[in-house]
Amino acid sequence: MAEHMTEHIALVVNGTPREGDVEPRRMLVQFLREDLELTGTHVGCDTSQCGACTVTIDGMAIKSCTMLAVQADGANVKTIEGMQAADGSLHALQEGFWAKHGLQCGFCTPGMIMAASDLLARNADPTDDEIRHAIEGNICRCTGYHNIVLAIREAASLVRAGASAPTPTSITA
Amino acid sequence: MATAVQDVLGTSVRRTEDPRFITGKGRYLDDIKLTGMAHLAILRSPYAHANIRSIDTTRAKTMPGVIAVIVGADIPYNPLPMAWPAGGASGLQNNVSTPRTLATDSVKWTGEGVTAVVAETPEQAIDALEAIDVDYEPLPAVVDAEKATQPGAVQLHENAPNNIVFDWTVGDKDGTEKALAEAEVVVRERLVNHRLIPNPMEVRGDIGWYNPGTDEYTVWMSSQTPHIQRLLLTAFVTGIPEHKVRCISPDVGGAFGTKIFCYADMALVMFASKLIGGGRPVKWVESRRESYGSTIHGRDHITYVEIAGRRDGTVTGVKVKTFANLGGRLSTIGPGIPTTLYGRVLSGCYKIPNVYAEVTGVYTNTTFVDAYRGAGRPEATYVIERAMDLFANEIGMDRAEVRRKNFIPKDAFPYDNPSGLGTAVNGEKIYVDSGDYEPAMDMALKTAGYADLEAKRAEAKTRGKLLGMGLSTYIEVCGVAPSKWIGAVGEGWGAAMWESSNVKVHLTGKVIVTMGTQPQGQGHETTYAQIVSHELGIPMDDIVIQHSDTQGTPFGYGSYGSRTSSVGSTAAIKATDKIKDKARRYAAHMLEASVDDIEVDGAEYRVKGSPDKKKTIQEIAFALDLGFSLPAGMEPYLDETAYYDTPNCTWPFGTHIAIVEVDEETGETDLVRYVAVDDVGKKINPMIVDGQLHGGIAQGVGQALWETAVYDDDGQLLSGSMMDYALPRASWLPSFELGETVTPSPVNPLGVKGVGEAGCIASTAAVANAVNDALSPLGIKHLDMPFTAQKVWHAIQATKGGRA
Ligand code: FES
Ligand code: FES
Numbered sequence: 001m002a003e004h005m006t007e008h009i010a011l012v013v014n015g016t017p018r019e020g021d022v023e024p025r026r027m028l029v030q031f032l033r034e035d036l037e038l039t040g041t042h043v044g045c046d047t048s049q050c051g052a053c054t055v056t057i058d059g060m061a062i063k064s065c066t067m068l069a070v071q072a073d074g075a076n077v078k079t080i081e082g083m084q085a086a087d088g089s090l091h092a093l094q095e096g097f098w099a100k101h102g103l104q105c106g107f108c109t110p111g112m113i114m115a116a117s118d119l120l121a122r123n124a125d126p127t128d129d130e131i132r133h134a135i136e137g138n139i140c141r142c143t144g145y146h147n148i149v150l151a152i153r154e155a156a157s158l159v160r161a162g163a164s165a166p167t168p169t170s171i172t173a
Numbered sequence: 174m175a176t177a178v179q180d181v182l183g184t185s186v187r188r189t190e191d192p193r194f195i196t197g198k199g200r201y202l203d204d205i206k207l208t209g210m211a212h213l214a215i216l217r218s219p220y221a222h223a224n225i226r227s228i229d230t231t232r233a234k235t236m237p238g239v240i241a242v243i244v245g246a247d248i249p250y251n252p253l254p255m256a257w258p259a260g261g262a263s264g265l266q267n268n269v270s271t272p273r274t275l276a277t278d279s280v281k282w283t284g285e286g287v288t289a290v291v292a293e294t295p296e297q298a299i300d301a302l303e304a305i306d307v308d309y310e311p312l313p314a315v316v317d318a319e320k321a322t323q324p325g326a327v328q329l330h331e332n333a334p335n336n337i338v339f340d341w342t343v344g345d346k347d348g349t350e351k352a353l354a355e356a357e358v359v360v361r362e363r364l365v366n367h368r369l370i371p372n373p374m375e376v377r378g379d380i381g382w383y384n385p386g387t388d389e390y391t392v393w394m395s396s397q398t399p400h401i402q403r404l405l406l407t408a409f410v411t412g413i414p415e416h417k418v419r420c421i422s423p424d425v426g427g428a429f430g431t432k433i434f435c436y437a438d439m440a441l442v443m444f445a446s447k448l449i450g451g452g453r454p455v456k457w458v459e460s461r462r463e464s465y466g467s468t469i470h471g472r473d474h475i476t477y478v479e480i481a482g483r484r485d486g487t488v489t490g491v492k493v494k495t496f497a498n499l500g501g502r503l504s505t506i507g508p509g510i511p512t513t514l515y516g517r518v519l520s521g522c523y524k525i526p527n528v529y530a531e532v533t534g535v536y537t538n539t540t541f542v543d544a545y546r547g548a549g550r551p552e553a554t555y556v557i558e559r560a561m562d563l564f565a566n567e568i569g570m571d572r573a574e575v576r577r578k579n580f581i582p583k584d585a586f587p588y589d590n591p592s593g594l595g596t597a598v599n600g601e602k603i604y605v606d607s608g609d610y611e612p613a614m615d616m617a618l619k620t621a622g623y624a625d626l627e628a629k630r631a632e633a634k635t636r637g638k639l640l641g642m643g644l645s646t647y648i649e650v651c652g653v654a655p656s657k658w659i660g661a662v663g664e665g666w667g668a669a670m671w672e673s674s675n676v677k678v679h680l681t682g683k684v685i686v687t688m689g690t691q692p693q694g695q696g697h698e699t700t701y702a703q704i705v706s707h708e709l710g711i712p713m714d715d716i717v718i719q720h721s722d723t724q725g726t727p728f729g730y731g732s733y734g735s736r737t738s739s740v741g742s743t744a745a746i747k748a749t750d751k752i753k754d755k756a757r758r759y760a761a762h763m764l765e766a767s768v769d770d771i772e773v774d775g776a777e778y779r780v781k782g783s784p785d786k787k788k789t790i791q792e793i794a795f796a797l798d799l800g801f802s803l804p805a806g807m808e809p810y811l812d813e814t815a816y817y818d819t820p821n822c823t824w825p826f827g828t829h830i831a832i833v834e835v836d837e838e839t840g841e842t843d844l845v846r847y848v849a850v851d852d853v854g855k856k857i858n859p860m861i862v863d864g865q866l867h868g869g870i871a872q873g874v875g876q877a878l879w880e881t882a883v884y885d886d887d888g889q890l891l892s893g894s895m896m897d898y899a900l901p902r903a904s905w906l907p908s909f910e911l912g913e914t915v916t917p918s919p920v921n922p923l924g925v926k927g928v929g930e931a932g933c934i935a936s937t938a939a940v941a942n943a944v945n946d947a948l949s950p951l952g953i954k955h956l957d958m959p960f961t962a963q964k965v966w967h968a969i970q971a972t973k974g975g976r977a
Contacts, residue, residue, distance in 0.1 A: 025296075144868045
């Protein structure tokens with residue numbers, strides 16, 4: 001039987017140019033997790049409901065289980081692995097989630113952080129309500145969200161106080 | 174001089190496990206990639222009830238990448254074990270049907286595994302499933318537990334007439350019936366505690382690896398109980414000797430009970446790895462849709478409750494009849510949940526003299542039901558808390574005052590509740606050990622502004638909203654459990670329930686602690702390190718907690734039943750006690766003093782009266798681990814293991830109050846405030862404890878307002894994907910307001926009680942009582958959960974003579 005047809009794609013992931021040959025049906029999340037071995041991006045559902053797979057493309061949060069890898073050809077993708085600074089220091093959101101106990105099992109956390117990075121890039125001082133709406137595409141079964149809201153608020157205030165701001169359009173981590 | 178180590182016990186230190194999770198370096202089951210790994214997919218029954226006539230795998234075998242196709246008849250394993258029979262009056266069941274590794278003759282629910290494909294990639298395995306031809310003989314199905322017991326209902330298993338798994342009773346039948354007959358007031362209601370799909374964010378999966386060189390198996394599993402699974406898979410299922418199997422749980426992405434159990438897929442990946450040969454590991458990971466049929470569901474009770482009492486508010490009797498849906502076959506401890514963990518705590522925190530419950534466990538053509546966060550106790554809390562409200566409303570007395578009047582008084586502990594917590598083999602009972610319920614309730618009432626309820630109601634009414642307040646004054650039994658009780662014939666899990674800990678202080682002063690428990694998000698790596706740091710005076714940074722690998726940790730029963738902080742922590746303390754004892758004896762040797770003269774202060778071991786003569790634990794460990802100079806009879810190394818069996822369970826309690834507003838026009842319910850005052854005893858890490866409460870409350874609220882598993886009459890799961898099953902989202906919930914009272918548990922040295930389930934046990938009843946309170950001015954006496962806008966709207970319309 002003939003091999004499946006594959007497509008060649010080239011994109012930037014966490015500031016590094018990456019290439020690959022993918023089946024047309026391959027989802028971006030599989031390309032990230034299996035081909036690039038960036039397993040910080042998780043899969044929690046098969047109906048685009050949970051947000052565990054959230055990454056950003058040019059700063060905008062998207063569900064990588066819903067996008068074909070071929071659609072990401074030429075895109076600038078950021079995953080949880082790209083959030084730390086080059087010197088290893090934590091992003092304000094990572095700091096916020098750690099300080100405010102914004103995670104328990106940690107499975108939803110990468111997606112939450114990526115969704116929140118989109119919010120903070122647009123809104124430096126979100127209200128609790130704005131935070132709750134911004135992450136409503138991301139399900140957390142552990143925390144009841146209370147501490148996630150506190151974590152994102154904490155991150156926002158860290159950013160405003162001069163910690164490294166989320167840089168939605170920059171390709172460097 | 175040793176620098177004083179900051180005592181971290183009882184403080185909200187940041188979690189040590191978090192750096193890996195916030196940077197995307199957690200390692201969950203599906204993140205594991207092994208050399209040569211093949212992938213397995215399972216073909217599941219599309220029918221809820223059918224006989225399997227034949228299975229044709231010819232086409233599938235020729236599909237690209239396919240390595241093997243497996244049917245049930247190929248597998249010589251036994252069916253899965255059922256480890257917690259209901260026992261009691263129903264006797265030991267002889268009608269147990271549990272899943273086989275793959276079904277052979279028949280299927281009993283949509284989702285039961287029938288055939289498996291092993292292929293080079295997951296996609297190839299899934300593609301090949303479509304080329305398998307199974308010839309089914311479809312049979313009629315039954316999904317409702319009460320209907321399934323009626324004469325003429327579809328029969329699932331020949332040896333279970335009327336689909337009854339057990340008829341279990343507890344309490345004093347005659348006394349309770351007499352109390353009902355003589356009561357001034359009796360209120361009766363039918364309560365449905367609907368079925369839930371637990372939905373941890375990480376689905377389940379396993380990797381099986383047969384090593385042909387050593388004839389040994391390693392199984393990675395997303396499990397709360399790797400030690401138990403090794404035991405069950407070897408002693409009961411596969412026949413492979415226990416010492417030939419190693420089970421490992423990597424990071425587990427939430428569990429809530431679902432990952433306690435022995436599942437067919439665990440045995441299947443073991444079988445498949447050996448079958449395909451070459452030492453190739455085989456991985457299976459369920460999809461979310463698949464998990465709705467392959468991982469347990471929770472709750473699903475139909476209950477008839479009768480509550481009797483006097484017009485002064487005294488409750489004199491409670492009688493309960495419950496149909497508990499257990500699914501098409503039994504899960505590992507399915508029958509134990511609606512019996513021991515439900516029937517025996519039905520009287521809640523109230524001193525009710527007469528309690529009697531009958532529970533009928535029932536087979537239906539649905540996914541198996543087992544322990545989901547709270548497991549039996551949320552169902553019991555729901556029944557008694559709804560019943561208290563119904564009773565209060567009937568006699569026209571304030572709901573809080575009725576509760577106050579019936580609370581077990583604080584001087585009545587230890588309290589032997591009338592539904593009995595089981596007679597252990599030696600005749601000993603489990604007592605409710607401690608409690609002081611009024612202060613928690615008063616604090617909650619005050620915080621929630623309960624006294625102003627009617628004014629709030631009137632104000633809301635001007636906005637077209639029906640406001641309601643609901644109370645839930647709960648207790649839970651957790652910290653399971655004394656082995657002699659849990660092992661009582663026919664009543665307990667067919668095993669013990671102690672815990673274990675090994676503590677090693679290495680030559681460099683670094684400490685490795687291995688535990689028999691298994692975390693799924695609760696922060697064990699942090700809290701155990703806080704305890705060990707406190708006990709040994711060694712900084713937390715020098716302590717690592719290891720767990721979840723049968724090869725590297727002492728046997729333990731795992732984490733569930735809110736048992737880790739009370740039973741697991743005490744094991745760790747017992748191990749550090751042994752360490753300290755040996756260190757003290759060795760310090761005496763080093764300092765040429767008598768043991769009795771050595772006093773311990775944190776990390777320092779000093780000679781009484783000569784403060785300069787001292788050694789630190791690090792110095793002691795260095796010398797003792799080298800072993801150059803040992804006193805007679807002393808072994809080298811600071812390495813101690815403790816196995817700890819708890820003398821009793823623990824009894825958290827509290828009062829939760831929900832405030833809801835129902836839109837009179839649309840029927841939409843909004844949870845506007847939630848106040849929780851919990852008494853979970855002392856807290857090892859308050860931040861983590863509060864996090865557990867928040868998460869638990871959200872899950873319980875989810876049941877009351879949105880979540881429900883719905884089957885049609887043919888046994889098709891209509892809420893069969895995350896698109897159809899409504900999990901709580903951030904924008905649907907308010908931030909919960911937490912308060913506390915602290916009554917230390919007398920059972921363990923830390924005074925802790927356990928907190929994993931408390932929020933979930935209390936909150937469903939609080940919200941249900943709130944919505945029913947909101948609807949009560951319309952003359953609605955009781956409405957079942959979940960309070961979807963559609964259901965509430967219909968109920969409101971019916972009171973107005975409109976469409977019902
Ligand atoms: S995996 Fe659930 S939304 Fe993408
Ligand atoms: S932390 Fe477990 S799902 Fe969010």
